[in-house]
Amino acid sequence: MVTYFSEIYRGLLSLFEGMGVTFKEFIKPTVTVSYPYETLEMCERYRGHIELIENEEGEPNCVVCMMCQRACPSDCISIAGKKEEGSKKKVLTKYMLDFTKCSLCGTCVESCNFNALDFSKEYNLASTRKEDFYFDLLKRLEDRNK
Amino acid sequence: MNAPVETNAPIEIQPDETFILNVGPQHPATHGVLRVKMEMNGEYIVDAETVIGYIHRMHEKMGEIKTYPQFLMNLSRMDYLGALGYSHGHVLVVEKASAIEVPERAEYIRAIMVELNRIASHLFWFGAFVMDLGGFSPLMYALQDREHILDMLEAVTGSRLTYCYFRFGGVYNDIDDDFISAARKFIPRMRKSLKKYHKLVTGNIIFRKRLEGVAPLSKEICRKYGASSAVARGSGINFDVRKNEPYSVYPEFDFDIPVYHECDSMARYMVRMDEIEQSLRIVEQGLAKLPDGPVMPKKKPKIIKPPAGDYYQAVETARGSFGVRLVSDGDKIPYRLKLRSPTYSNMHLFDEACKGMMIMDALAFMGSLDLVIPEIDR
Known part of the structure; x- marks a missing residue:
């Protein structure tokens, strides 16, 4: 019985921990570029045609x-x-x-x-x-x- | 209440009650054009048959009609996630056959690149695997970290996915200080991210419940099908080509081979996550030990014509042990080039191992095998 409730407690805690990570990422600055309005410059060694x-x-x-x-x-x-x-x-x-x-x-x-x-x-x-x-x-x- | 994890309960099969379920060839969980024909009894799998060959491109045959340097770029097309490891196997076997000496700096650069590529591959697998289980955001975090590696590799090799970087005798071009400083910055960043992943995913109760004790693979079945990489190491088989048959400069690095004895999907997951840390250690040591010097040998035959003979070289790629067998008849085109791809062996145990499993467990199991279909079909 005790293990059952402790598992529920630990399970819930793990979910909140995960949510915490997600929330931290939520307030971090954006890393993506909205292509095609913004484009990245290709590096020097880029192999095109x-x-x-x-x-x-x-x-x-x-x-x-x-x-x-x-x-x-x-x-x-x-x-x-x-x-x-x-x-x-x-x-x-x-x-x-x-x-x-x-x-x-x-x-x-x-x-x-x-x-x-x-x-x-x-x-x-x-x-x-x-x-x-x-x-x-x-x-x-x-x-x-x- | 608090029941032990149920192993797959035996089911009564009534032949007229089973039905055939086609998973693939176009199915998001197979991550490529793999078709699995499953005979189902309700939610339980009675029998399964993997059907491959939808994107067979005859790489081995191409090896027999192209000269050695022309075939270089084919290797990275086999496995698009861990391309450099495959090129490594090919260049090593040709160097062994034609006795080309590789400068030490080039060997170190190769090892660093392959390990970075391995991390990138594992990161993508991690994201895709969690996505198979229903969690989408870890994929985005993993891709963000992977992007740093791809940017670094792009700045050196010129491409982001299908690198053609290794040459017989060395590498295409030297790494610069920008790369070294970027790689040094990346290592602590990745360690921090790993902690984040363990918090976000590994500890998650839903994730653990879906993987722990599910899809047990015995040592025997791994040996029977020739499984390698995390599939074998998750079942307690301590085998890694880098340690067991050392090649290149790997003997000079201090790293461990993570082995888990639980045999379940969780063990395979943990092996790969630990491997990221070990790869980081190798990159760290490689950057510290990186000697100066040329990246291509001074003496190199202009036309590569290995003497007649039979050569074999295995390397440890992100997906397992990849072997190249080269049979040369002394011509500038190989007589036979056999490519032993690791996923091909890893996938084939799916047929036997998934019998009696529930379909959702089987899909999680398939994700834990880390299949890259173009590499199976090659």
């Missing part, structure tokens, strides 16, 4: 060595380049990223020996159309330079 890096003249650093295309585990990257007459270097003519297959592993950036690729900080990428996820990185670079 890839972006081309340009040199001082505004041309991409890429030399079309195909290392990123070969390193990609999901075949997202397709590059094309051509050799201008008289010059030794290849010039990048097409850099397509198929973001539908990309899993943001960053292997392409790591494989690049010419400092031509970087991660973007963009993360609001939701869309209802598939075409929105085929990124033409050369065009994006041109748009950025405008």
